[in-house]
Amino acid sequence: MTESAVEIEYLRKRYGSFEALAGVSLLAPKGSVFGLLGPNGAGKSTLVKSLLTIIRPTECRGTLLGKKIGDRATLAKVGYLPEHAKFPDYLTGRQVIAYSAGMAGVAGKIAKQRISRLLDLVGMGAWGDKRVGTYSKGMKQRVGLAQALVNEPEIVFLDEPTDGVDPEGRIEIRKIIEGMKAEGRTVFVNSHLLGEVEQVADQVAILSQGRMIRSGSISELTGAGKHYELRTSGPVPLAIREKLESAGMQVAGDRLTIPASDASEIQGVIDALRASGVIIRELKEARQSLEELFLSAVNSAREAVKGGAA
Numbered sequence: 520m521t522e523s524a525v526e527i528e529y530l531r532k533r534y535g536s537f538e539a540l541a542g543v544s545l546l547a548p549k550g551s552v553f554g555l556l557g558p559n560g561a562g563k564s565t566l567v568k569s570l571l572t573i574i575r576p577t578e579c580r581g582t583l584l585g586k587k588i589g590d591r592a593t594l595a596k597v598g599y600l601p602e603h604a605k606f607p608d609y610l611t612g613r614q615v616i617a618y619s620a621g622m623a624g625v626a627g628k629i630a631k632q633r634i635s636r637l638l639d640l641v642g643m644g645a646w647g648d649k650r651v652g653t654y655s656k657g658m659k660q661r662v663g664l665a666q667a668l669v670n671e672p673e674i675v676f677l678d679e680p681t682d683g684v685d686p687e688g689r690i691e692i693r694k695i696i697e698g699m700k701a702e703g704r705t706v707f708v709n710s711h712l713l714g715e716v717e718q719v720a721d722q723v724a725i726l727s728q729g730r731m732i733r734s735g736s737i738s739e740l741t742g743a744g745k746h747y748e749l750r751t752s753g754p755v756p757l758a759i760r761e762k763l764e765s766a767g768m769q770v771a772g773d774r775l776t777i778p779a780s781d782a783s784e785i786q787g788v789i790d791a792l793r794a795s796g797v798i799i800r801e802l803k804e805a806r807q808s809l810e811e812l813f814l815s816a817v818n819s820a821r822e823a824v825k826g827g828a829a
């Protein structure tokens with residue numbers, strides 16, 4: 520059985536009368552990159568802050584690194600980059616990381632060496648002794664990432680780590696996340712940037728309006744929307760087009776979309792087209808992208824909530 524780094528059996532959080540998390544569960548395997556996705560306001564930060572005891576959940580059952588959520592000692596093994604992390608402008612990047620090191624009980628020569636290594640890791644080696652006030656948003660984010668790693672955490676929570684970072688910096692952050700995973704750490708990433716999460720995460724969960732609406736590996740989730748795209752040398756003749764459409768396929772001019780999970784399921788369509796004299800120019804297997812899945816899942820969850828409220 521896969522060991523879990525985070526196992527939420529049940530988590531509920533109310534802010535006054537507003538239910539930000541309506542009883543969610545989640546499992547993030549140890550050593551994995553886990554992406555928690557959701558539109559703005561879905562409850563992603565609330566979930567992470569509840570796990571880290573930054574806010575008090577209304578009801579919570581589960582474990583973090585095998586210990587009951589809320590266990591203080593476990594938090595020493597955790598790294599955290601908050602969303603919109605802000606550091607004092609008058610400190611240098613090195614001092615920001617040193618501050619986190621101090622709070623984590625990392626001191627002396629070890630701290631000094633580790634801070635320099637982390638500055639290099641996040642591409643801030645040349646900027647470590649300059650003040651945060653002179654940094655761009657992306658540079659502040661890199662320092663935030665470095666301070667999250669200063670205690671060599673077993674699990675690191677990154678809340679929107681690429682916020683304000685340019686495309687080149689995003690690629691570097693992705694590499695850093697991959698590096699953390701290679702070192703055996705669990706990386707829990709909150710993001711609304713689906714393309715990025717798709718490239719780096721092993722498992723994802725989608726949160727919408729405080730409810731968990733999908734979870735699984737990316738291939739499991741996008742595999743449900745597997746289909747084939749076929750192009751013919753000219754428009755599909757009307758007689759065969761009607762038959763294909765009534766069998767659930769989409770036909771647009773010379774393009775056919777055939778829902779099927781396996782190539783064997785489309786052989787009949789190919790035979791029928793060829794028997795009608797249609798020439799096949801191109802055939803390819805396609806999956807629903809994470810973005811398509813996300814949009815359809817979030818929209819149907821919103822409709823369900825509206826329907827329930829009506």
Ligand SMILES: Nc1ncnc2c1ncn2[C@@H]1O[C@H](COP(=O)(O)OP(=O)(O)OP(=O)(O)O)[C@@H](O)[C@H]1O
Binds near residue numbers: 539557558559
């Ligand atoms: N302290 C608070 N008091 C009242 N409501 C809050 C508080 N913090 C968050 N909320 C509300 O709870 C909901 C979830 O917020 P949360 O920040 O967890 O969402 P999120 O998924 O992280 O979104 P974003 O990416 O925009 O930060 C939002 O509707 C937000 O307005």
